[in-house]
Amino acid sequence: MMMHLVDESRHSYVMPNQDARFPFLAIEFKSQANKGTHYVATNQVAGAGAIALNGQLELMRRAYGVTAVDASALRFFSITIDQAYAQINVHWVEGILGQDEPCSFRVERIARHFMDSVEGLRAVACAVENILDYGIDTLLPSVCEALDAYETTMIAARDGI
Numbered sequence: 001m002m003m004h005l006v007d008e009s010r011h012s013y014v015m016p017n018q019d020a021r022f023p024f025l026a027i028e029f030k031s032q033a034n035k036g037t038h039y040v041a042t043n044q045v046a047g048a049g050a051i052a053l054n055g056q057l058e059l060m061r062r063a064y065g066v067t068a069v070d071a072s073a074l075r076f077f078s079i080t081i082d083q084a085y086a087q088i089n090v091h092w093v094e095g096i097l098g099q100d101e102p103c104s105f106r107v108e109r110i111a112r113h114f115m116d117s118v119e120g121l122r123a124v125a126c127a128v129e130n131i132l133d134y135g136i137d138t139l140l141p142s143v144c145e146a147l148d149a150y151e152t153t154m155i156a157a158r159d160g161i
Contacts, residue, residue, distance in 0.1 A: 027080075078091065
């Protein structure tokens with residue numbers, strides 16, 4: 001089965017509204033009044049992170065034939081927030097692609113900032129800004145390059161080159 005990134009009318013399936021970006025950040029808000037906890041929120045963003053990381057791995061496999069990943073590469077971040085504090089997490093992958101053993105998707109808290117002070121709010125805002133800058137400057141270009149490589153591979157396969 002061939003997967004096409006762009007159909008005959010030049011409609012992009014990768015960026016359908018021409019404004020979407022590859023995900024590298026998830027933010028989950030919880031309310032303690034509704035029994036929301038950081039534990040539940042972290043599990044939810046862990047799922048979002050695993051989906052995003054799996055998509056990145058699949059793209060790298062299809063675009064470049066990559067079978068190993070750099071476990072030290074930070075590829076996804078999440079933030080869980082409730083009334084008391086914000087927790088910043090980093091997500092990564094362990095394992096070798098294509099082996100019998102599945103990859104492991106890991107998440108770890110790297111910071112916690114209380115929301116009851118200006119300093120805490122500034123720290124969260126700074127963390128979000130740093131994550132967005134890293135995502136746009138480092139992660140997004142590599143994804144765009146992989147999408148271009150995959151498109152070239154798909155066109156070559158379609159044209160029998």
